Amino acid sequence: MFRFILRRLLQMVLAFFGTTLIVYALMFAGQGDPIQALAGERPVTEAQRAYLTEKFHLDQTGVGGFFYRYFDYIKNLVQGDLGESLTGRQIGDILAAAWPVTVKLALIAMTVAVLFGVTAGVLAGIRRASIFDNSTLVLTLLVLGIPTIVLAPLAQYFLGVRWQVFPPTAGSDPDFYALLLPGIVLGSLSLATALRLTRTSVAENLRADYVRTARSKGLVKRRIVGVHVLRNSLIPVVTFLGVELGNLMSGAIITEGVFNIPGVGFNLFRGIRTEDGPLVVGIVSVLVVVYLVSNLVVDVLYAVLDPRIRYE
């Protein structure tokens, strides 16, 4: 167990350095004269140039200099100093304002996925090959197959603009009602996957020996399903939802962009549109860390929850 956690941790560290190195190399290194790029069209005085060169260690050349500046970037990242966006705001401040909204949205999406996904999955697993089971299979395939860039605008158009069931956009400081439709759109993919996972795992567990034993003891079906099967079936679902929570926090770029929700994804969306390099890099760096850490936590949790996992 200890070895497993250690190995997983090492892997994460490798992935962390790998991705940040790629991010850094592509965004900052080798782009001509960074000082002139910073100043735009205006001329740079000798004193300013000397000061900036000193500040960002630009006098170090070659591979050594590259790594020198890379570790500067990592150091700032770890300390939470993400620099300024092109609009002059601290990226840390932008993110601090955006996180609560994104977390709220992710929680709504997660609630939708758990409520409907797990319930429908259990029902489909119990009545395998029934009409209900087959129709949920087709429906989930549709949801999994339709990209978010189609799903989100269509939901916005039909439910927000045409039939006006929900507010079409959220705007600044959105309330629960405004976040509901985006939450459902965002959660629909997790819902479909959770449903399929639950269904397979319930159907598999229903054939297990302990279920036969429970049945022959004369237990009522509700107890067999509710206590015996459900407990064992939900392990993979719980881990999947754990990974999804990490994904939802970072993966809401399209949904937040389409519905105008001022979360982290929206800021990234806007950063890409307005060619705000520092903002994109800052957010991507943070999101990569969130993604890696949430994956790590889930992997370890999985190993703790399910003793059948081999640690090798």
Add this chain to the structure above:
Amino acid sequence: MSDFETVAASENQAARRGPSGEPGAPNQVGGTSTLAGKPRSLAGDAWRDLRRKPIFWISLLLVLLFTGMAAVPGLFTSNDPADCVLARQHAGPSAGAIFGYDFQGCDTYARAVYGTRASLLVGALSALLTGVIALVVGMLAGFFGRWVDAVLSRVIDVVLGIPLLLAAIVLLKRVSSDSSTVRIAAIIFVLAVLGWTTAARVVRSSVITAKEQDYVAAARMLGAGNGRIMWRHILPNALAPAVVVLTIALGSFIAAEATLSFLGIGLKDPTISWGQDIDTGRVHMRESAIPLLVPSTFLALTVLAFIMLGDAIRDAFDPKLR
């Protein structure tokens, strides 16, 4: 990103298919049949299974339809997608243009038809490149085992830990060229470099099962070298599950390309792409919804067709479900 969940979920099933290839194996040991002998018997069963599935025929039909559209768009519309006149902005459907005109006054339907080519090209070529990387890595890791496997498996773990959309955003932001060939090549490269891991795992697991087979031992006893064994005996076993995974991946690559174009870092004008048209249509949906609905439908149908086709083939090849 979530489309990759589908692929990930399919991985387990496809990987499980490995040992099930065994029933056909005796043919091969007998030496009477050639390479095609084994897959054919399994494929024969699968084919009988597939023939009865409407979902297979529907998705195959759609795939053929869109492939035809990509190859000869002129067959499906006689209008020129570049013929844009602002005066007919958001004009409704007419005899000349069945879905009317979009924000720029271009024929909505013609643009969707001509957008098929870039999408399918990116999807197919990234799937192909993914397949090549996955086959090489999976084959080396599975066949040689020991430290080769250890190193390659760790590489797979690390690459799998990189979030696809975020990494693609960073990589593609670097491409400043507006030339359509360069952008298409860049997207293909990025998607393949980030997306090969699942297929590589599938290949690796089927190679590991295949190399323990008696006919491999027999071939080795007859003096066959590593290269020959890999090429003649193991590759055919690894190919079928890899192709299934790649069909599904093709669908998700198309979705990924559209998402990147939607964000504004994928394909750009003058290349016609669904993702970009969906974005423009989305912004002007209050004036006219058709320019949003048409490319959305095209994209959704294409992605669905490939995912359903792969799903159906996988189910047919999985004897556990029979």
